[in-house]
Amino acid sequence: MRLGGALSIGDIERLAKRRLPRVVYEGISSGVEDERGLIRNEAEFHRYRLVPRAFADVTKRDQTASLFGRTYASPFGISPTGIAGIFRRDAELMLARAASEASVPFVMSGASMVSIERVARIDPANTWFQLYAARDPKISDDFLRRARDAGFSTLVLTVDNPVPPKRERDARNGFRLPPKLAPRDMLEALLHLPWVIDYLRGGGMPVMETWAPYATPGASAAEVARFFRTQSPSIQTWRDLDGFRRAWPGKLVVKGIMRPADAVRCAEHGVDGIVISNHGGKALDRAPASIEVLPSIKAAIGDRLAVMLDSGVRRGSDIVVAHCLGADFVFVGRATLYGVAAAGLAGASRVLTILREEIDTTLGLIGCPRFDELGPDFILNEPGEPATVESAGPRPIAKAG
Numbered sequence: 012m013r014l015g016g017a018l019s020i021g022d023i024e025r026l027a028k029r030r031l032p033r034v035v036y037e038g039i040s041s042g043v044e045d046e047r048g049l050i051r052n053e054a055e056f057h058r059y060r061l062v063p064r065a066f067a068d069v070t071k072r073d074q075t076a077s078l079f080g081r082t083y084a085s086p087f088g089i090s091p092t093g094i095a096g097i098f099r100r101d102a103e104l105m106l107a108r109a110a111s112e113a114s115v116p117f118v119m120s121g122a123s124m125v126s127i128e129r130v131a132r133i134d135p136a137n138t139w140f141q142l143y144a145a146r147d148p149k150i151s152d153d154f155l156r157r158a159r160d161a162g163f164s165t166l167v168l169t170v171d172n173p174v175p176p177k178r179e180r181d182a183r184n185g186f187r188l189p190p191k192l193a194p195r196d197m198l199e200a201l202l203h204l205p206w207v208i209d210y211l212r213g214g215g216m217p218v219m220e221t222w223a224p225y226a227t228p229g230a231s232a233a234e235v236a237r238f239f240r241t242q243s244p245s246i247q248t249w250r251d252l253d254g255f256r257r258a259w260p261g262k263l264v265v266k267g268i269m270r271p272a273d274a275v276r277c278a279e280h281g282v283d284g285i286v287i288s289n290h291g292g293k294a295l296d297r298a299p300a301s302i303e304v305l306p307s308i309k310a311a312i313g314d315r316l317a318v319m320l321d322s323g324v325r326r327g328s329d330i331v332v333a334h335c336l337g338a339d340f341v342f343v344g345r346a347t348l349y350g351v352a353a354a355g356l357a358g359a360s361r362v363l364t365i366l367r368e369e370i371d372t373t374l375g376l377i378g379c380p381r382f383d384e385l386g387p388d389f390i391l392n393e394p395g396e397p398a399t400v401e402s403a404g405p406r407p408i409a410k411a412g
């Protein structure tokens with residue numbers, strides 16, 4: 012299969028799997044502990060059906076969506092994915108460009124290989140900066156200054172990783188920062204020469220450029236990565252959040268919220284938006300799926316802040332379901348990472364196109380010409396619970412247990 016023949020995110024994942032040595036591919040696909048959270052994220056989306064409305068005029072379909080005063084071509088964006096440069100050199104730049112061309116937001120990871128300043132050359136107004144707060148607050152302050160100087164509009168503070176998660180598959184594979192190929196991986200490497208050549212041509216492990224200025228001058232890529240590990244993860248409190256709110260003049264988003272009470276508290280602390288997220292199943296294996304907790308969070312918070320969601324999104328119809336249940340915007344992590352790993356900019360763009368087309372088809376098939384007209388009346392819960400009466404029905408609906 013070639014990129015042009017890839018019809019789904021699953022196809023794109025298969026292409027990425029083919030190009031990457033197993034250990035590297037599993038660095039993306041893996042979860043934590045028994046990886047039940049990973050399975051749950053997708054399975055929970057599958058519990059919802061969309062109930063078509065008959066005789067709707069769906070000749071023209073509109074999936075544009077507004078967020079923080081900007082209108083995007085589609086109601087989804089790219090989640091921050093650190094160390095993307097390992098999967099393909101300069102992947103972060105390709106993701107930023109793909110997002111800019113598709114007019115959807117790109118969240119640059121604070122654990123990127125490419126620097127804030129290099130990413131900012133692509134489309135700063137379209138780029139958000141995700142912060143892993145450093146243990147040394149002076150470093151975090153400097154990240155904020157650089158992100159502001161770069162012209163990034165939005166700061167995303169990730170809070171779902173206060174201590175290192177137990178990534179057993181990565182540990183068994185020896186996949187860590189800095190990564191090391193063990194002798195047993197050599198055959199794998201030989202079978203995946205295009206990736207190996209790309210990796211070696213760039214000098215092996217890329218430097219985490221965003222962190223390099225704070226490590227010892229002249230530090231190698233491995234030393235910068237080790238320095239990063241001494242600074243992150245760091246434990247954050249509500250008081251730290253207040254500090255970031257005071258220091259950051261733009262929109263502030265907290266990523267990794269899972270409880271209604273925390274969402275309400277975020278609003279009270281001046282946060283502009285939350286991302287309901289379990290880090291794509293890469294943090295707490297027993298965390299609920301984001302889509303499971305979305306209705307109760309939306310019920311508690313209403314429109315007081317933007318409610319966004321990621322974790323487990325693989326289809327345009329997942330994005331439609333999330334919107335019906337109250338999400339203002341949705342993000343994907345692995346999907347675009349598989350795209351860029353498989354085929355660079357073209358691969359990332361293909362993923363965005365697939366999701367966009369799937370949303371368009373779904374809107375047509377369910378008889379809803381406008382994305383912003385979606386609501387809980389389109390949803391049928393498993394198993395066989397009657398659909399909510401068609402009306403402007405209150406969001407959210409209760410979900411069958």
Ligand SMILES: Cc1cc2nc3c(=O)[nH]c(=O)nc-3n(C[C@H](O)[C@H](O)[C@H](O)COP(=O)(O)O)c2cc1C
Nearest residue numbers: 090091092093120169290291321322323343344345
């Ligand atoms: C390889 C990888 C790296 C990630 N790095 C980060 C990161 O640097 N910062 C962050 O906030 N989340 C990170 N995440 C989590 C994503 O932002 C996102 O929450 C998750 O991938 C969404 O789930 P999905 O992959 O099922 O779409 C990472 C996820 C993956 C798979």
